[in-house]
Amino acid sequence: xxxxxxxxxxxxxxxxxxxxxxxxxxxxxxxxxxxxxxxxxxxxxxxxxxxxxxxxxxxxxxxxxxxxxxxxxxxxxxxxxxxxxxxxxxxxxxxxxxxxxxxxxxxxxxxxxxxxxxxxxxxxxxxxxxxxxxxxxxxxxxxxxxxxxxxxxxxxxxxxxxxxxxxxxxxxxxxxxxxxxxxxxxxxxxxxxxxxxxxxxxxxxxxxxxxxxxxxxxxxxxxxxxxxxxxxxxxxxxxxxxxxxxxxxxxxxxxxxxxxxxxxxxxxxxxxxxxxxxxxxxxxxxxxxxxxxxxxxxxxxxxxxxxxxxxxxxxxxxxx
Numbered sequence: 001x002x003x004x005x006x007x008x009x010x011x012x013x014x015x016x017x018x019x020x021x022x023x024x025x026x027x028x029x030x031x032x033x034x035x036x037x038x039x040x041x042x043x044x045x046x047x048x049x050x051x052x053x054x055x056x057x058x059x060x061x062x063x064x065x066x067x068x069x070x071x072x073x074x075x076x077x078x079x080x081x082x083x084x085x086x087x088x089x090x091x092x093x094x095x096x097x098x099x100x101x102x103x104x105x106x107x108x109x110x111x112x113x114x115x116x117x118x119x120x121x122x123x124x125x126x127x128x129x130x131x132x133x134x135x136x137x138x139x140x141x142x143x144x145x146x147x148x149x150x151x152x153x154x155x156x157x158x159x160x161x162x163x164x165x166x167x168x169x170x171x172x173x174x175x176x177x178x179x180x181x182x183x184x185x186x187x188x189x190x191x192x193x194x195x196x197x198x199x200x201x202x203x204x205x206x207x208x209x210x211x212x213x214x215x216x217x218x219x220x221x222x223x224x225x226x227x228x229x230x231x232x233x234x235x236x237x238x239x240x241x242x243x244x245x246x247x248x249x250x251x252x253x254x255x256x257x258x259x260x261x262x263x264x265x266x267x268x269x270x271x272x273x274x275x276x277x278x279x280x281x282x283x284x285x286x287x288x289x290x291x292x293x294x295x296x297x298x299x300x301x302x303x304x305x306x307x308x309x310x311x312x313x314x315x316x317x318x319x320x
Contacts (some may be wrong), residue, residue, distance in 0.1 A: 004034060008037075009039045013042075018118055020059060020063060033109070036064055037063065038278075041070050074204070080194065095191070097188075099234065100168070111230035122222075123190050124193065131233070137234060137248075149283070152280060155283075193222045196220040
């Protein structure tokens with residue numbers, strides 16, 4: 001069985017090269033695996049750096065660079081490599097999406113492929129993502145709902161306990177299990193999923209595209225699994241600069257809110273999206289009041305509530 005690995009680069013050449021280096025031994029131990037690095041019109045010397053690294057390290061037997069004409073986002077960058085591959089005369093059996101800010105532990109790719117071979121009804125599987133010190137990150141999730149939005153905004157212990165079954169990010173488990181969706185930082189997809197559910201939705205610039213894709217896959221009859229035996233280091237936020245937990249929070253970009261609104265409207269309709277928006281906004285406003293009264297430090301991105309409201313369905317309607 002053949003596997004295509006796709007890495008989307010945007011001004012992260014050093015990270016991409018480190019990711020490729022971590023794949024080197026893995027690739028040589030696996031038959032019929034190739035890697036395509038798409039560059040989302042970085043506008044810097046990323047393509048030259050990556051191309052030079054591929055040549056200098058003799059990776060050109062399994063890795064190629066595909067420069068793109070524009071920065072169309074995560075889904076777009078992946079689709080540019082996936083589309084011609086699955087439409088070719090020799091399409092891959094599996095496609096592995098891999099972030100540039102990842103380092104693959106030994107055997108991680110092999111474990112995903114082995115799992116997919118052993119579970120022919122599994123459509124998607126994700127790795128255990130972890131910090132460099134091997135501490136696990138939450139990377140198997142539940143789909144967002146009105147209840148999870150209320151919990152995420154309110155951040156009140158008693159309510160979180162009552163709504164634990166709706167939490168988007170449940171505690172990390174050590175066993176392989178079915179889940180709603182997995183992080184796109186390391187996600188393997190069976191070819192038939194693309195045939196039945198379509199490619200990733202390029203109307204998402206970044207964020208929520210893997211949630212949308214896993215939901216469409218499930219509705220097409222392809223469940224998603226979490227495979228902790230596959231271990232991948234994820235340098236959170238290093239590729240996007242948005243979710244870096246070790247840096248001072250920056251104002252969240254517009255495309256994050258637009259992607260969130262698109263997901264709810266597209267997947268559940270305008271009324272449901274409005275209720276989800278109201279649940280988060282009311283919950284977060286209550287949390288902010290409690291935070292000020294208790295004089296707790298502010299660790300949220302600047303102007304979060306303001307930005308959320310101006311991108312909500314109450315101001316943007318059903319625009320997706």
